[in-house]
Amino acid sequence: LDETALAASxxxxxxxxxxxxxxxxxxxxxxxxxxxxxxxxxxxSLEFFGGTVLMLDGDPHFERRRxxxxxxxxxxxxxxxxxxxxxxxxxxxxxxQRGYGSAPFNLVEFTRTVLLRIAAALSxxxxxxxxxxxxxxxxxxxxxxxAAEADWRYGDSAALAIENGIRAREGFVDEFFRxxxxxxxxxxxxxxxxxxxxxxxMAAGGMTEDAMxxxxxxxxxxxIKTTTQSVPHAFxxxxxxxxxxxxxxxxxxxxLKKALAESLRLHGTVPRLLRICTDDTRLASGVExxxxxxxxxxxxxxxxxxxxxxxxxxxxxxxRMPRPPHKPWGLTFGTGPHTxxxxxxxxxxxxxxxxxxxxMLRKLFEAGARTVPDQPPARETQTGHDRYTRFAIRLG
Amino acid sequence: xxxxxxxxxxxxxxLRERCEGAGWCSRVAPAYFGRDAEGLAVLLRSTxxxxxxxxLQSAADMCPTGSIELNVDPPRR
Numbered sequence: 001l002d003e004t005a006l007a008a009s010x011x012x013x014x015x016x017x018x019x020x021x022x023x024x025x026x027x028x029x030x031x032x033x034x035x036x037x038x039x040x041x042x043x044x045s046l047e048f049f050g051g052t053v054l055m056l057d058g059d060p061h062f063e064r065r066r067x068x069x070x071x072x073x074x075x076x077x078x079x080x081x082x083x084x085x086x087x088x089x090x091x092x093x094x095x096x097q098r099g100y101g102s103a104p105f106n107l108v109e110f111t112r113t114v115l116l117r118i119a120a121a122l123s124x125x126x127x128x129x130x131x132x133x134x135x136x137x138x139x140x141x142x143x144x145x146x147a148a149e150a151d152w153r154y155g156d157s158a159a160l161a162i163e164n165g166i167r168a169r170e171g172f173v174d175e176f177f178r179x180x181x182x183x184x185x186x187x188x189x190x191x192x193x194x195x196x197x198x199x200x201x202m203a204a205g206g207m208t209e210d211a212m213x214x215x216x217x218x219x220x221x222x223x224i225k226t227t228t229q230s231v232p233h234a235f236x237x238x239x240x241x242x243x244x245x246x247x248x249x250x251x252x253x254x255x256l257k258k259a260l261a262e263s264l265r266l267h268g269t270v271p272r273l274l275r276i277c278t279d280d281t282r283l284a285s286g287v288e289x290x291x292x293x294x295x296x297x298x299x300x301x302x303x304x305x306x307x308x309x310x311x312x313x314x315x316x317x318x319x320r321m322p323r324p325p326h327k328p329w330g331l332t333f334g335t336g337p338h339t340x341x342x343x344x345x346x347x348x349x350x351x352x353x354x355x356x357x358x359x360m361l362r363k364l365f366e367a368g369a370r371t372v373p374d375q376p377p378a379r380e381t382q383t384g385h386d387r388y389t390r391f392a393i394r395l396g
Numbered sequence: 397x398x399x400x401x402x403x404x405x406x407x408x409x410x411l412r413e414r415c416e417g418a419g420w421c422s423r424v425a426p427a428y429f430g431r432d433a434e435g436l437a438v439l440l441r442s443t444x445x446x447x448x449x450x451x452l453q454s455a456a457d458m459c460p461t462g463s464i465e466l467n468v469d470p471p472r473r
Contacts, residue, residue: 033417033435062423069420069457074465325416325434336435337418339460349462350414 019274019294022287023301025308025326030283031275031297033336040276040294045150047162048169051211052218053341065341067204071122071197074352077344080122081353088117089363093395097367102396104372107235107364108388111228114360116141118345119223123216124198126180137176141220143168148221153383169217177213219342226269226346227356232377232391234263234361237316239371248318250365256358257348258318261328264346264357265309266316268299268332271384300386303330368396407444408452409465412436420458425451437463 022028031037038057049055053064070076092114096105116138120127127134147165150158184199197219201212238259242248248255277293289295304313308323309330322328329347333340348355354362375392408428417435421428425448430438444452456464 062420065420065458066424066454069454072460073453073457074462325436327416333460335416337420339416339418341460343460344462352462 019296020287020289021272021296021298023298023305024285025302025305025331027283027285027287028297028299028302028331029335030285031295032331032334032338034281036279036281037275037277037295040274041151045148045162048144048148048165048214048217050214052215054218061337067200068197068341070200071195072341072344074349076195077349077353080118080345081348081356081359084118084121085114085356085359088114089360091117093363093367097395100395102394104375104392104394107232107369107391107393108228111231111360112142112224113138115224115227115356118356119220122196122223123219124180124184124196125176125216125220126183127176133175136171140168140172140176141224144172144217145221145225148217149383149385154381157382169213172217173213177216181209181212222340222342223345226340226342227360229269229385229387230260230264230267230346231357231360232388233267233386234260234357235364235369235391235393236371236377237263237266238361238365241316241318251362253354253358253362255318256361257355258328260355260357260361261347262316262318262320264329264332265303265320266314267386268303268330269385271298271300271386273297273299273334297331299331303332364393364395369393407467408439409467410437410439411463411465412438414461414463416461418458418460420460421455421464424458425455428452429455 022031035058039055046055053061053068056064092110096110099105116134117127119125119141120137125137127137143161143164146161147168150162150165153161180198181202184202187199188203198212198216201207201215207215234256238250238256241259242250250256273296275295275297277289277291277295280291281289283289303309306313308326309320310322320328322330333343333347344353344355346356348358370393372392372394377388377392378390380387380389410429415436417431417437419431419435419437421437422431427448428439428441428444428451430440432438452464452466456466
């Protein structure tokens, strides 16, 4: 981890003064599994996330996950990877080769473009063929994601991000969401139905259109953000690692899966997660937490815990063996009942699917992708996220 | 990483080494899955009743770590 990322983390600590911060893997894991805590994050972005599967606990959480779980069945993941992910990577790569040749382009934007198509297909948003509609969809989603991250923004930029996000959402509803709802209403009457989030929610019933909109927005946000953040980090680490480890091949899917997992551990997708204690609790480590206390689960520190990941936990090593039963990516996808519902999309199913991150990296390296020495990456400075806003690479 | 250690039963393959104790399987199909002292799932039954296939499909689909495999994986609607 470089010092910029650590400094960003320290700034955020100040903003959460008064909240009990847990940094040990065991403590974070125990709180996530405990029924004595409820979701306490995303208070500023409640307008976007309120009532979604991310915010639910207990029985409502179980029921919502059950409705949505079919989207992540083994057969659905295989279909998604073969029919949506791979064609989307190939198409974006071909467009990039035509547009840029061997000139530098931004890997962050490339990844976001690939994932936009997956996010739309998964969530059930149809992309009309009208001129510029894909670009408008991308623009709406960009502003909606910015707003959804309001809780992590520094200074007073959160209010502006939410204002822009609400405006973008209005355009998204008129141009994309409502027509998609209408098409699924017709599809639900036909044999076969619609095998996407919107179709599943409509088939299950009991949700308002506004609640379905928030759920769709959450899925789009999740489907795009994790991989967009992790692929550039992994790309940089892999290039450096392979320069000094010629025995490893940048196009080997199994090596890339290990490298991606290690990168996900070092660069978690959220700085920390807030939960609220609802019942006086004593953790196994002896930490006592009173009812009503807000607890910050510091994933970034927990993922660097030397007791679990070794004395060199801050460095990149794709062959790291964390202490069992801990996973190579640490707590980046959460744990227990709050494990990210779409984790297998990113990491793949061992022996069955490659995963979105590893496949994208493999195809980029197969196309000769490499960093551009005179264009160093630019880091995110507006939020507490450990990610790049620009990561220049070139093909060929 | 070594090969998965698995509990094998007709119709269900449970890959214990992938399990992280999300607990959805024991909730949706309690006749087939329990939890051990570490909170990880254990396979309880070796035979599958036809009437339970839908719950077992939900248990497999809800598992966020892909620890449950069914011999029959019906196509999505």
